Amino acid sequence: MRKLFIHKPLFRLLSPLFSGTLVYLLILLINNTIDELGANFFGQELYVCIGLAYLIQEYSRISIIIFKRLKWPSSFFLKTILQIISTILINIALVSLAMYLYFTMVLYYAPNSRELLIFNSIFSVIALIYVLLYVSHQFLYMVNTEKLKKEEWARQEIEDDFTDFKRGINPELLFESLEAILVVMKKDSDKAEQITDRFAMVYRYLLSKKKDELVPLADELRTLEEFLQLFSELPYRKMQLGEIASSKMLVVPGSLLRIAEKVMRTTIPSEVEKVTLNILESEDKLTIQYKHEEKIGKSLNINDLQCIKRDYKYYATEPVQVVHDDLYKTVYLPKLSLV
Structure with missing residues (x-):
């Protein structure tokens, strides 16, 4: 789509043959009658017209390339007007010079104004057609590009909606929690009920805060404590909260929970040691810090967040x-506030 067909080698080779022949045929029809057309069709002038067609079409193609690379004027409309005017003027100069050289050096007389007008008119139309082909191609490209951008935007929006839905449901945590409940309830129904309560609280928070843009840090920390208790029943490294910021700052709902989950899923499981998660506050950042003992080939990085x-x-x-x-x-989150 991006490459116009006039730049194709086969088109550049064959097109001037047909256009030059058509120009010669039009000149014969202007200067002769239809009855004389058959007798005068093949001649030296035919090859001159084909040669001129090669010259004009190659010049028009080069002018398209030059104007395509020009940075000024920035307006597509102004650039198109400038391209049409300059192409036709230079085309007239090239045709007039070529016809003058042919008439004076081959036919040994100077061309009159009528002959120059006929040749310049016809070849100017050919040059104009080249420019209009380029302009129409550019318009079509812009329209298609705009449609593709809208389709890409719609696709990205659908993917973001699906990601948000999947993030809110968190199917991996859902199934792991249900499996833990099924295992525990056979031995200790009271403990299974506690796990169910924590599970319900975490999911209630995630789903209820889905439409909230920001929540207080204190609300997020309360849910994070229940979240860590829920994870303690799963086959991962146990985690506890260490130093905690006591700020009234705001956070994106679920952000600390997702970071804590990523930390646990990338840390080597252990029944002995716990991971201590420190949530600290600086002047412009919220800091989540822990001592890392990560799995081989699976570490927490910015791509996971x-x-x-x-x-x-x-x-x-x-x-x-x-x-x-x-x-x-250490994970650094920007400090947010409503002020």
């Missing part, structure tokens, strides 16, 4: 960051 990164970019200019050193891994 694309959903959180996308959510926070609507509210803050500072990006979500993941910093890794020998001892600690």
Whole structure:
């Protein structure tokens, strides 16, 4: 779609043969009658017209390439008008020079104004057709590009909606929690009920806050504590909260829960040691820090937090960051507030 057919080698080779022959035929019809057409069709002038057709079409093609690369004027309409005027003027100059050289050096007399007018008119139309082909191609390209952008936007919107739906449901956590409940309820029904209550509280929070843009940090931390208790029943490294910020700042709902889940899923399981998650506050950031002991080939990085990164970019200019050193891994979230 992006490459116009006039740049194809086969078209450049064959098109001037037909257009030059057509120009010669039109000139014969202007200067002669139909009865004389058969006697005068083949001649030296035919090859001159074909040669001129090659010259004009190659010049028109080159002018299209030049104007396509020009940065000025920026307006497509102004550039098109300038291209048409310059192409026709240079086309007239080339045809007039070629016809003058042919008439004076081959026919040994100067061409009159009528002959120059006929040749210039016909070849100017050919050059104009080339420019109009390019303009129509550009319009078609812009229209199709706009349609493709709308389709891509619609596709991305559907994917984002599906991702949000999947993130809210969190099928992996759902099935793991149900499996844990089924195992525990056979031994201890009271404990199974506690797991069910935590499970219900976490999902109630995730689903009820789905339409809220921001929530207080305190609400998120309360749910995070229940979330960590729920995860303690699953076959992952146990996690506990360490230092906790006591700020009234706001966070995107579910962001701390998703980070904690990523931490647990990338940490080596252990029945002995726990992961301590410190949630600290600086002047412009909320810091989630822990000592990392990650699985081989599975570590927490910024690519695992694309959903959180996308959510926070609507509210803050500072990006979500993941910093890794020998001892600690730290996730930085921009500090949000309504002020």
